[in-house]
Each structure stands twice: as structure tokens, then as C-alpha cells.
Amino acid sequence: MTNDEERTTNDERLTQGGSRSVSALIYCRSSIAIVALCFISVLAAFIALPSLLDRGAAARDEVYERIVARGTLRVGMDASFPPFESLDAQALVGFDVELANELARRMNLRAEFVTSGFDSLYPELSADHFDVIISALPFDRLRTRDVAYSDIYFRGGEVLLVRADENRIQQLSDLRGQVVGVEFGSSAETLAKQFERRSGYRVQNFSTLDEAELALERGDVQGVIADAVSARLMRRVHGQLRIADQPVGSDPNYVIAMPITSPQLLAAVNKQLRAMDKDGTLKMLIEKWF
Numbered sequence: 001m002t003n004d005e006e007r008t009t010n011d012e013r014l015t016q017g018g019s020r021s022v023s024a025l026i027y028c029r030s031s032i033a034i035v036a037l038c039f040i041s042v043l044a045a046f047i048a049l050p051s052l053l054d055r056g057a058a059a060r061d062e063v064y065e066r067i068v069a070r071g072t073l074r075v076g077m078d079a080s081f082p083p084f085e086s087l088d089a090q091a092l093v094g095f096d097v098e099l100a101n102e103l104a105r106r107m108n109l110r111a112e113f114v115t116s117g118f119d120s121l122y123p124e125l126s127a128d129h130f131d132v133i134i135s136a137l138p139f140d141r142l143r144t145r146d147v148a149y150s151d152i153y154f155r156g157g158e159v160l161l162v163r164a165d166e167n168r169i170q171q172l173s174d175l176r177g178q179v180v181g182v183e184f185g186s187s188a189e190t191l192a193k194q195f196e197r198r199s200g201y202r203v204q205n206f207s208t209l210d211e212a213e214l215a216l217e218r219g220d221v222q223g224v225i226a227d228a229v230s231a232r233l234m235r236r237v238h239g240q241l242r243i244a245d246q247p248v249g250s251d252p253n254y255v256i257a258m259p260i261t262s263p264q265l266l267a268a269v270n271k272q273l274r275a276m277d278k279d280g281t282l283k284m285l286i287e288k289w290f
Contacts, residue, residue: 061264067131073104075111076130078118083233083289084136095289099153100134102281106272122147125257131265138252148266150256151273153282158188158249159231161216161224164242169223171246176200181212181221188225191249213238232290 067073077096079085085094092113104111114130121133125147138156139149162169169175172195180196182189184205192203204221206212212224213234225248226234235241256273258265276282 061262063131063259063262064264064268067109067265071109072112073100073107073109073132074130075100075104075113076116076121076124076133077113077135078121079115080118081136095154095285096134096136098285098289099282102276102285103134103269103272106275107268122257125259131258131262132269133257136254137257139255143257146260147257148260148262150258150266150269152253152255153273153277154228154254154286155247155250156228156252156254157247158191158225159228160244160246160248161213161226161231161234161241162222162244163216164240166222170244172199172201172223172248175223178202178222179204179220181206181215181224183207183209183212183226186226187249188227192225195248209234213241216241229290232286236290 077085077092077100079087079092079094081094083094085092085096087093092115097113100111100113114124116124116129118135121135121137122143124130125133136154136156139152160169160172172180176199178201180192180201181204182192184207186209189203189205196203201223204215206215209224209226209230212221212226215221216224217238217240223244224231227249228243228247231243235243256269258269273282
């Protein structure tokens with residue numbers, strides 16, 4: 001082998017050796033980086049563990065635990081809104097009263113009523129003077145950051161009253177070319193005028209809802225729009241009327257309010273409300289009181 005060939009061979013060996021060294025170095029550094037990342041991940045998890053445990057503890061529903069331990073469900077109520085709730089010979093009566101008693105019974109609890117003014121219900125709930133509010137309470141989107149609301153148990157929006165012998169009318173659009181009565185200045189009047197052009201009927205105002213009902217009986221108007229509570233009570237008195245199948249308005253809807261920190265209580269309340277809806281208990285109570 002010549003001197004030049006020997007130099008070439010030595011250079012190749014040096015080059016190969018250098019490549020191997022670089023590769024080994026890169027591999028070593030990569031391994032160290034992986035180990036370091038694993039160590040950092042484990043350390044971060046260890047540091048975060050107390051925080052995660054705190055969150056788990058915070059998820060406990062202490063309100064519900066106290067209710068179960070006490071055996072009573074404290075119900076806040078403004079007893080001045082019949083037929084939902086009122087005082088009769090110092091005893092609470094009404095739709096909400098029976099609803100609360102049945103709800104508590106199904107939760108293996110006893111309802112304990114705490115009366116308050118309507119404007120004080122939310123502050124007293126926050127002050128833990130009761131566990132839930134059941135008092136013809138409308139859903140309020142602006143309060144959803146502060147309280148939890150149950151499913152809707154009573155829909156109080158406007159409905160259409162028609163004569164019981166008029167089977168053709170099931171919704172507002174069936175009144176095209178007809179006359180619809182409303183109480184002047186009511187939310188029903190506002191709603192009726194919103195749909196007047198689209199549905200093709202004419203709105204006629206009355207000083208009172210009773211006057212509108214009399215006009216319906218005489219045939220001067222073919223339908224009357226009123227809130228669900230008033231319409232149901234009117235139907236009880238005037239058996240010749242019925243409520244059309246299709247609701248007109250969507251608000252207010254009555255719900256049960258409770259602390260927003262009570263997910264277990266909310267789940268338990270909704271479970272029983274859905275069961276009462278499914279087995280016909282809610283419908284039975286509505287038919288009894290409205």
C-alpha cells in the first residue's frame with residue numbers, strides 16, 4: 001500500500017469514528033432530554049397533586065350532605081300567590097306546597113317551609129336560611145352565575161283560549177281572518193300584536209280579561225290570549241272553554257332555585273321532577289290547582 005493510499009484509509013477511519021462519536025453524543029443528549037422531561041412531568045404532577053385533592057374536596061356537596069343528615073328539605077316560599085301558595089287558616093296550601101311535599105317525600109326527606117317576602121327569597125337562600133326556593137319562581141338567566149335552577153315544572157307563558165266546541169282551532173294560525181281578544185296593557189296584548197300580521201287575525205282590546213272571556217262566549221271574538229295561570233283558572237270557572245294545544249308564549253317558566261355549589265342536590269331534584277312528569281304526578285297537581 002502506498003503512502004497516499006494509507007493516508008486515505010486513515011482519513012476514512014477517522015471520519016467514520018467521528019461520525020460514530022457524533023451519533024453517540026446526539027443519542028446520549030436525546031436520552032438525557034427524555035429523562036429530564038419525564039422527571040419534570042413527574043415533578044409537576046407531584047406539585048399539582050395537593051391542588052387536585054383540594055378540587056376533589058371542593059366538589060363535595062356539603063349542602064346536600066347537611067340536608068340528608070338533617071332529614072329535612074328547607075323550602076323558601078312567599079305565601080301570597082294563590083293558587084301556587086297561600087295561607088289558609090295559618091296553614092300553607094297550594095300547588096307549590098304539594099309539589100314540595102311530594103318532592104321531599106321522594107327524596108326520603110320531610111319538607112320544612114320557611115316563608116319570606118318574594119324580594120327576599122334570593123338573599124335568604126344565599127344566607128342559608130333555606131335549601132331551595134319553590135315559589136312560582138321564574139327562570140332568570142341573569143342569576144345563573146349565582147344559583148342553580150332545576151328543570152321547568154310549570155310553563156306560565158301565554159296560551160290561546162277558545163270555545164270547547166271549536167275543534168278546528170289549535171294554534172294562532174288557525175285564526176286567520178278571525179278576531180282575538182286580549183286584556184289591554186297585558187303581556188298577552190304585546191305578544192298578540194307581534195303575531196297579528198303573520199297569522200292574519202285582528203286584535204281586539206278589552207279592559208279586563210273577564211270582558212274578553214265574555215266576548216269569547218258570545219262569539220264576538222274567536223280566541224283569547226292570556227297567561228297560562230289566568231287561562232287555566234278561567235277554564236276551571238267556565239267549563240265551555242278549552243286551551244289550544246299550541247302555546248303562544250314561552251315565558252315565564254317556573255323552576256326551583258338552589259345554591260350553585262350543590263350539584264348533587266340539583267341532580268336529586270331533577271331526577272324526581274322528571275319522575276313526577278313521567279308518572280303523571282305533575283299533571284295531576286296542575287289539574288287539581290289550575
